[in-house]
Amino acid sequence: MNALYTAVATANGREGRAVSSDGQIDLPLGFPQALGGNGQGTNPEQLFAAGYAACFASAMGSIARQEKIDVKDVSITAEVSIGKDEKDGGFGLAVVLRAEMPAHLEGEPGRELLEKTHAYCPYSKATRGNIDVRLVVE
Structure with a gap:
């Protein structure tokens, strides 16, 4: 495949952060309450x-x-x-x-x-x- 665009993001687990290389995404991550988490952060x-x-x-x-x-x-x-x-x-x-x-x-x-x-x-x-x-x- 000849890539037209490549998105790059880094995460360090379900209770860390997700960050895109361009900074457009910088989100706290967390387990949803349904999976035993506190629901603080996206998943x-x-x-x-x-x-x-x-x-x-x-x-x-x-x-x-x-x-x-x-x-x-x-x-x-x-x-x-x-x-x-x-x-x-x-x-x-x-x-x-x-x-x-x-x-x-x-x-x-x-x-x-x-x-x-x-x-x-x-x-x-x-x-x-x-x-x-x-x-x-x-």
Whole structure:
């Protein structure tokens, strides 16, 4: 792959900091309360959810421009869950991508656009076959 851009960030654990090389991200990290933490600071699942939602929305915009579809009122929500991986006893992730669609994209047109976006989005490509990703049209 010929890289067009490379993001660089450094973290020192779930209860440390995450810092990007350009300083745009400088966040305290912490375990969520659901995992026994105090909830002070963001966590990797939140960061992944934000990145996936933004990337997916951008990918949808690209598809929509090609097909001359108005998606200005579409919003994408990514729900990233962490849980025990039954196969190895470690942890695994699952994602639900929720697309809130305007009236002109209700039903099959919205579902078709969602599927095309899932095939095109770099995050979806990276997770395919590794993480269960469920698509929901709302």
